[in-house]
Amino acid sequence: MVEDDLTAALTALRAVGRRSSVARGLQADVEQRLLQSIVDATASLFDAEASSIALFEPDPDRLEFRVAAGAHGAGAVGMQVKPTEGIAGFVFSSGQALALTDVASDPRFDLEAAQRTGYIPRSIAAVPLLDDEGSVGVLQVLDKRGSPSFSLRDMELLAVFASQATTAITATRIQRDTARLLQEVLRQVGDGTMTDAQVDALVSEATRGLDDHPETPFWQLVDHVAALRGLGERDLTLVAGILEVVARHAERARRRA
Amino acid sequence: MSGLDLPAWSEPFTDVPSLARRMRLRGISREWAWGGSTGAGVRVGIIDSGLERDHPRLAGRVVQSVAVELVDGEPQVVPDEGGDLYGHATACGGIIVGLAPDVELISIRVLGADLRGKGTAFAAGLEWALDQGINVLNLSLSSKSDALFPVFHDLVDRAYFRGVALVSAANNVPAPSYPSLFASVFSVAAHDEPDPMRLYYNPAPPVEFGAWGVDVPMAWKDGGSIVATGNSFAAPHVAGMVALIMAKHPGLAPFELKAILAAIADNPRRTSHARPAKSAQGPEAPSAPPAGLQ
Numbered sequence: 001m002v003e004d005d006l007t008a009a010l011t012a013l014r015a016v017g018r019r020s021s022v023a024r025g026l027q028a029d030v031e032q033r034l035l036q037s038i039v040d041a042t043a044s045l046f047d048a049e050a051s052s053i054a055l056f057e058p059d060p061d062r063l064e065f066r067v068a069a070g071a072h073g074a075g076a077v078g079m080q081v082k083p084t085e086g087i088a089g090f091v092f093s094s095g096q097a098l099a100l101t102d103v104a105s106d107p108r109f110d111l112e113a114a115q116r117t118g119y120i121p122r123s124i125a126a127v128p129l130l131d132d133e134g135s136v137g138v139l140q141v142l143d144k145r146g147s148p149s150f151s152l153r154d155m156e157l158l159a160v161f162a163s164q165a166t167t168a169i170t171a172t173r174i175q176r177d178t179a180r181l182l183q184e185v186l187r188q189v190g191d192g193t194m195t196d197a198q199v200d201a202l203v204s205e206a207t208r209g210l211d212d213h214p215e216t217p218f219w220q221l222v223d224h225v226a227a228l229r230g231l232g233e234r235d236l237t238l239v240a241g242i243l244e245v246v247a248r249h250a251e252r253a254r255r256r257a
Numbered sequence: 258m259s260g261l262d263l264p265a266w267s268e269p270f271t272d273v274p275s276l277a278r279r280m281r282l283r284g285i286s287r288e289w290a291w292g293g294s295t296g297a298g299v300r301v302g303i304i305d306s307g308l309e310r311d312h313p314r315l316a317g318r319v320v321q322s323v324a325v326e327l328v329d330g331e332p333q334v335v336p337d338e339g340g341d342l343y344g345h346a347t348a349c350g351g352i353i354v355g356l357a358p359d360v361e362l363i364s365i366r367v368l369g370a371d372l373r374g375k376g377t378a379f380a381a382g383l384e385w386a387l388d389q390g391i392n393v394l395n396l397s398l399s400s401k402s403d404a405l406f407p408v409f410h411d412l413v414d415r416a417y418f419r420g421v422a423l424v425s426a427a428n429n430v431p432a433p434s435y436p437s438l439f440a441s442v443f444s445v446a447a448h449d450e451p452d453p454m455r456l457y458y459n460p461a462p463p464v465e466f467g468a469w470g471v472d473v474p475m476a477w478k479d480g481g482s483i484v485a486t487g488n489s490f491a492a493p494h495v496a497g498m499v500a501l502i503m504a505k506h507p508g509l510a511p512f513e514l515k516a517i518l519a520a521i522a523d524n525p526r527r528t529s530h531a532r533p534a535k536s537a538q539g540p541e542a543p544s545a546p547p548a549g550l551q
Contacts, residue, residue: 084369090343093368094306094398095434096426098345099486101472125486130401130428134376149472150486152267152449 034168035067038139042161043070046154047145050119052076053129053165054088055137063088063138072142075117086110088138091126095135097159099125099150125150127158129166136169267488269459270448270467276457277527285520287454291501296357298507299500302391303353303493304382305346305398307339307366314351314476316358323385324366325378332381337366344478348485349397349493351476356453356497357504363391368398376400380408383436387416392503395496396442397426397489399434409435417441422499422511426492427464438463441511443499443518447471447491456498458522466518468494 035053043051050073054063063083065076083092091098101123104111114120121142129137139162144150150158269276300320310319324337341347350362367375367382379400386394394416400409413436416423423442428434437444444463447470448455457467470491477483499514509517 084342090306090345090368094343094345094489095401095428096345096398096489097487098489101484101486105481105483130434132401132403134401149484152271152447152471152486155486156268 031168031172032067034172035165036069038161038165038168039067039069039073042139042141042158043073045157046141048141049073049121049143049145050076051139051141053137053139054081054092055129055169056083056092056135063092070142072117072119075119079113079117081110081113086113087124087126088140091128092135092138095128095130097125097127097155099123099155101149123149125154125158127155127162129162129169131166131170136166139165267446267448267464267467267470267491269461269464270446270457273448273457274525276459277525278458278460279527281524281526282516282520285517287521290517290521291498291505294357294501294505296360296497296500296504299357299360299393299504300363300389300391301353301357301360301496301500302363302365302386302389302394303346303350304365304367304379304386304394304396305349306343306368307337307341307346308350308362308364309341309344309347309476309478309480310364312341312347312351312476312480314354314482315347315362316354318354318358318360318362319350319364320361321389322364322366323382324369325382325385327375327378330377332378334381334385337364339366339369341478342366342369344476344481344483345397345489348475348477348483348490349395349496352453352473352490352493353395353497353500356494357500359504360393360497360500363389376402376405380405380412383409383412383416387412387419387421391421393422393424393496393499395424395493396436397487397492399425399428399437401428401434406435410439412436413439413441417511420508420510422496422503422514424492424496424499426488428488443492443495443511443515445492445495446488447486453494454498456495456518456522458519458524465515466495466522467491468498470494 039051039053042048048070050068050070052065052068052073054065056062057064061083062080065079068074068076081088083089087098087100087103090096103121103124111120119142123143124140126138126140128135129139139158141150141154141158144154307324308315308319308322310322311317322337323334324339325332326335327333345368346364346366350364353360354362363386365382365386367378379398383394383396413423423436425437425442425444427437427444427446436442440462443466445466445468446459446464448457448467449469449471451469451472453469455469459465459467468491470488471486472484473486473490474482474484475490495518498518502514502517503509
């Protein structure tokens with residue numbers, strides 16, 4: 001019984017580890033490339049001067065422009081704004097889409113910030129990136145070349161792109177959360193005596209030769225681990241049981257080391 | 258992905274002929290519904306970013322301002338002097354006063370510097386508003402939080418039983434958001450015909466009403482005005498209409514108000530002979546029938 005549990009737990013750990021270690025290497029890059037492809041497509045489809053995605057980052061709370069496209073987009077990348085200010089801040093904090101036809105007449109319009117990007121827009125359409133918990137960022141499009149304003153169809157289309165961006169972000173963040181969780185768990189089960197290097201070694205050991213076919217039932221378990229906060233009593237008990245077995249293994253691994 | 262089959266944004270209102278209806282309540286006209294009404298005596302709450310009290314477009318109609326603040330995560334309703342941090346609430350208020358110049362406006366700020374529009378603040382603001390003798394609440398914001406689903410459900414039911422009309426802007430993504438998708442609220446998306454009194458009823462809910470929401474001139478922060486687009490600005494048009502009806506016919510229940518709106522909506526009439534083509538609207542689109550026709 002204990003051996004069965006151990007086998008199951010180790011396989012789960014391997015899956016988690018595999019996903020985590022792969023995620024650690026690729027996550028930032030993949031997320032960046034996915035988001036870039038979305039703003040590229042948005043700028044091209046709308047024939048817009050610029051398109052950008054800003055994501056919420058905590059400590060300190062801010063919206064950070066990660067990617068941009070279009071002839072006048074590049075200047076926005078890396079810019080940070082308060083998550084409660086401006087058009088992006090409003091859309092982020094209210095979760096409601098907004099399109100302005102004459103940005104300059106918005107008394108809130110931050111001319112200085114626009115000048116920093118090297119482009120002063122006439123019109124803006126912005127939609128929130130919404131996951132199950134709320135806003136994670138904002139997708140913006142500046143100035144359609146063919147029209148002074150944005151139509152309902154534009155807003156609908158933009159919402160579809162926003163939903164793609166959110167999916168990309170959610171996927172990579174689940175991986176990031178999983179990695180963080182795994183690190184924490186291993187540190188705890190190691191009774192605080194494992195170094196980061198040992199934790200990494202354990203993860204590498206667990207991931208060696210792993211079959212990461214996406215259909216394996218353990219992927220589901222991995223998602224459970226990543227979503228611990230949302231679990232009910234029963235699932236928590238299950239996960240706790242598995243982690244206990246993982247803990248015993250980690251302890252043995254530590255003694256062998 | 259259960260939400261993907263829901264109409265997103267304003268899809269239903271981009272094809273007006275498809276909104277044609279064969280049946281319609283008889284004997285209800287716009288003249289009967291709100292002829293001569295200015296909204297006097299009706300209290301309209303706006304749960305949003307806080308009204309800018311002295312904005313010219315609000316014409317001094319703001320009678321009370323409160324804000325929901327989170328103290329250790331617990332929402333508390335406090336007096337608010339903060340004005341409008343964005344302009345969004347003031348925009349909504351201006352649209353309502355534009356339609357119903359004599360309403361009283363109550364500002365309930367739940368979006369702000371350190372709130373990030375937390376659903377709990379929104380829910381607390383809504384709960385507070387239900388005890389203030391408010392007749393119409395404009396909700397140009399929504400929450401996607403599953404955890405708050407039962408909370409909003411309870412509050413929306415409470416509003417319904419108290420006769421408070423909740424006018425809620427539909428979100429723009431094809432996924433559930435609350436309270437705009439609850440059955441008893443007046444769920445509103447945008448159409449692009451530049452007429453503040455142009456109203457469509459969508460017989461295929463959850464979004465039931467379409468009002469002007471594209472390139473709408475409106476009040477904004479610091480006494481300013483802008484032209485903006487969003488379902489957020491369609492909802493206050495309906496809130497204004499509801500206020501007009503309530504002022505003239507006090508005591509109507511939300512379901513009666515909805516029935517009146519559906520009866521006076523500009524949907525084309527569907528005849529039994531010609532089913533309208535599913536084409537883009539154009540000059541050949543049938544015009545609105547005189548009220549009272551079936």
